[in-house]
Structure formats: C-alpha cells, structure tokens
Amino acid sequence: xxxxxxxxxTRFATEYNQFFSSGMAYLGAGIAVxxxxxxxxxxxxxxxxxxxxxxxxxxxxxxxxxxxLVTQAVAETTGLYALLVAILLIGK
Amino acid sequence: xxxxxxxxxxxxxxxxxxxxxxFLSVVxxxxxxxxxxxxxxxxxxxxxxxxxxxxxxFTKFLGEYxxxxxxxxxxxxxxxxxxxxxLANTVALFGLTPPLANVGIAMSFSVLTFFMIxxxxxxxxxxxxxxxxxxxxxxxxxxxxxxxxxIGEISTPFSMGLRLFVNLMSGTVIAGMVFALGAGISAGFxxxxxxxxxxFASVFLHIMFDIFFGLIQAFVFFMxxxxxxxxxxxx
Numbered sequence: 001x002x003x004x005x006x007x008x009x010t011r012f013a014t015e016y017n018q019f020f021s022s023g024m025a026y027l028g029a030g031i032a033v034x035x036x037x038x039x040x041x042x043x044x045x046x047x048x049x050x051x052x053x054x055x056x057x058x059x060x061x062x063x064x065x066x067x068x069l070v071t072q073a074v075a076e077t078t079g080l081y082a083l084l085v086a087i088l089l090i091g092k
Numbered sequence: 093x094x095x096x097x098x099x100x101x102x103x104x105x106x107x108x109x110x111x112x113x114x115f116l117s118v119v120x121x122x123x124x125x126x127x128x129x130x131x132x133x134x135x136x137x138x139x140x141x142x143x144x145x146x147x148x149x150f151t152k153f154l155g156e157y158x159x160x161x162x163x164x165x166x167x168x169x170x171x172x173x174x175x176x177x178x179l180a181n182t183v184a185l186f187g188l189t190p191p192l193a194n195v196g197i198a199m200s201f202s203v204l205t206f207f208m209i210x211x212x213x214x215x216x217x218x219x220x221x222x223x224x225x226x227x228x229x230x231x232x233x234x235x236x237x238x239x240x241x242x243i244g245e246i247s248t249p250f251s252m253g254l255r256l257f258v259n260l261m262s263g264t265v266i267a268g269m270v271f272a273l274g275a276g277i278s279a280g281f282x283x284x285x286x287x288x289x290x291x292f293a294s295v296f297l298h299i300m301f302d303i304f305f306g307l308i309q310a311f312v313f314f315m316x317x318x319x320x321x322x323x324x325x326x327x
Contacts, residue, residue, distance in 0.1 A: 063156075066315065073312040077251050080258040087265060 029089040035082030042075040105197060108188035112180055147171065158322045162216065166321050169208055173201070174314040181260060181306025185298060190306070192260040195253075202253030205317045209248070209324045216325040252316055259309045263301030270297060 013020045050068040054061050102110075123143050130136060136144055150171050151163070158166055177192070184190045191197045213222050226245075228237035270293050278286025 069308065070312060070315045070319065073255065073309075073316070077255050080255055080262075083262055084254065084258045087261070 025089045029086040032082045032086045032089065036079050039076050039079035043072045046071050046075060103194070104189040105191045105194040108183055109180070109191040109197060111188065112176065112183060112191070116176065116179065150174070154318060157318050158325070162212075162322070162325050165215075166208070166212070166318075166325075170314060170318055170321070173205075173317060174310055177201070177256075177310035177313055178307060181310050182302050184264075184302045184306075190260050190264065190302070192256055192309075193264045195257045195261075198257035198260070199249075199253040201256065201313070202249035205252065205313075205320070206249035208317070209320055212321050212325040248320060252313065256309055256313055259305055263305055267294075267297045267301055 046068060050064050053064050057064075123139060126140050127143075130140065135141075151167060154163055154167055154170060180191050192201075217225075226238055226241045227234040228241070230237075271290055274286045274290035274293060276286070277289055278284075
C-alpha cells in the first residue's frame with residue numbers, strides 16, 4: 001500500500017514539480033506548528049504550580065510572578081522555533 | 093510612499109530604531125541636566141520625580157538578584173536595555189515598524205548581553221576559573237566536556253535573540269494577516285464592513301501583540317540578562 005502511495009507521489013512530483021514543492025512547504029508549515037503542544041503543556045504546568053505556590057504562600061506573590069514569567073518564556077522557546085520554521089516555509 | 097531620498101536606503105526597522113534612539117537620548121539628556129541641578133533639600137517634581145521613582149524601583153528590584161559592587165557595574169546596562177526594549181516593542185502604537193521584528197537587531201541585543209556576560213566572567217571570576225569550569229570536574233573527560241560546554245555557552249545568546257525576534261515578528265505577521273483579511277473584505281465585498289472589521293480588530297491586536305507581549309518580552313529579556321549576569325559574576 002505504501003509503495004503505491006509513494007509511487008503516485010513521485011509521479012505527481014515529476015509532473016507538477018513547482019506546485020508540488022510549494023504545496024509540500026505549506027504542509028510542512030502545518031506539521032511544524034504541531035510542536036505547539038509541548039510549550040502549551042509545559043506553560044500550563046508551570047502556571048498551575050505557580051498558582052499552587054501563591055495559594056500556599058500569598059506573601060511571596062511578587063517573586064513567584066517573576067519566576068513564573070521567566071520560566072514560561074524559557075519553555076516557550078521550542079514553540080517559537082517551530083513558528084519560525086513554519087513562517088520561513090510559508091514565505092518560501 | 094513618501095519619496096524622501098535622504099533616508100530612503102534605510103530599512104524601516106533601522107529608521108524606527110534611530111527615531112527611538114533620538115527620542116531616548118533627548119529625554120535622558122534633559123533628565124540628566126535636571127538631576128544635576130537638583131536641590132537635595134527639596135522634593136523633586138514632575139518628570140524628575142517619575143525618573144527617580146523608576147530608577148529607585150529598578151535598583152531595589154535588581155538588588156534582590158545582584159548585590160553591592162556588581163549592581164553598580166551592571167545596573168546601568170540592564171536599565172538601558174529594558175528602557176529601550178520597552179519603548180521599541182510598543183512603538184507600533186505610533187505607526188512605526190517594531191525594530192525587534194528584524195532578526196539583526198534582536199540578535200545584536202543578545203550579542204551585547206553575551207559580551208556583558210563574558211566581561212562579567214573575566215572581571216569577577218578570572219579567566220583561569222572559567223577555563224576550569226569549562227573543562228568540568230573530571231580531568232579525563234575534559235576533551236568531551238569542553239565542546240559540550242562551549243555549545244552551551246553559545247546557545248544562550250542564540251536562544252535569547254531568537255525568542256525576542258520570533259515573538260515580535262509573529263505579532264507583526266499575524267496582525268498583517270488579519271489586516272489583509274479586512275482589506276480583502278473592503279475591496280471585494282463591502283467597503284464599510286471591511287473598514288469596521290479592521291478598526292475593531294486593531295484594538296485587540298495592538299493590545300495583545302504590542303502592549304502585552306511586547307512588554308512581557310522586554311521584561312523577560314531583562315530578567316534573563318539579570319539572571320545570566322548574576323550567575324556569571326558569582327564565583
């Protein structure tokens with residue numbers, strides 16, 4: 001089954017080379033943005049833990065807020081890389 | 093657009109950077125002159141009071157992370173960074189292109205911070221301690237550890253610059269897409285509807301991408317620089 005799919009893709013690629021490559025670039029951009037799952041889960045986890053910490057120790061709210069912002073920005077980086085790749089692929 | 097030959101070869105990012113630099117230098121020079129003439133026995137008023145409050149707040153804030161002599165060394169740099177970034181990220185509200193949406197400008201900021209980290213390491217740790225730290229605790233493994241640690245050193249400014257750049261650029265790109273949708277509606281379907289859509293959308297887009305994300309990213313870059321500098325300057 002995979003052999004026939006692959007065969008049809010290669011035949012399609014030889015016939016419509018330019019459109020095929022730009023279409024595949026859009027497809028790749030869509031696939032790259034799936035990486036947004038990871039930062040979403042990570043940031044939500046950090047935010048939940050920060051809310052727990054504020055509930056346990058309300059007087060340390062300022063420091064907890066700063067720490068949460070910085071750690072969430074660090075966790076966001078991988079998603080931003082995916083977004084960069086996607087935007088580069090769209091602009092191709 | 094306007095055909096103005098003198099600044100035509102410059103890209104819009106550089107033009108808005110130059111405008112911000114000119115504005116900030118005028119403000120800083122005026123405040124500096126006012127502060128140097130300040131009477132210590134009276135309470136300051138107006139612009140000087142605002143600036144004194146801001147500087148005092150940041151000095152106290154930085155004092156929790158960096159202390160003593162190192163605060164005097166790094167404080168001015170960090171305050172300059174956050175002032176420039178906070179203005180540069182919200183400058184889209186005044187119709188200019190945000191300069192950090194260009195990878196060159198964002199990367200130059202991270203290179204500046206990288207340079208400051210290296211200066212801090214040489215000044216407060218010494219070169220020999222740094223080389224020992226790069227080689228790792230076990231002598232035999234040092235040929236493996238040195239390349240890994242060097243990659244770790246370089247990845248810090250890289251990720252900081254890319255984070256700043258992609259956040260601002262994604263805001264610009266998404267806002268551009270939504271505005272293009274409104275322009276398409278007004279061109280093909282109904283002029284008033286498209287105009288209303290764009291006016292309505294611009295409120296939320298600018299609040300979200302320019303004010304909220306821009307200030308958060310400026311603060312995050314400032315905070316990461318602070319944490320990295322305090323880690324680098326501690327023995």
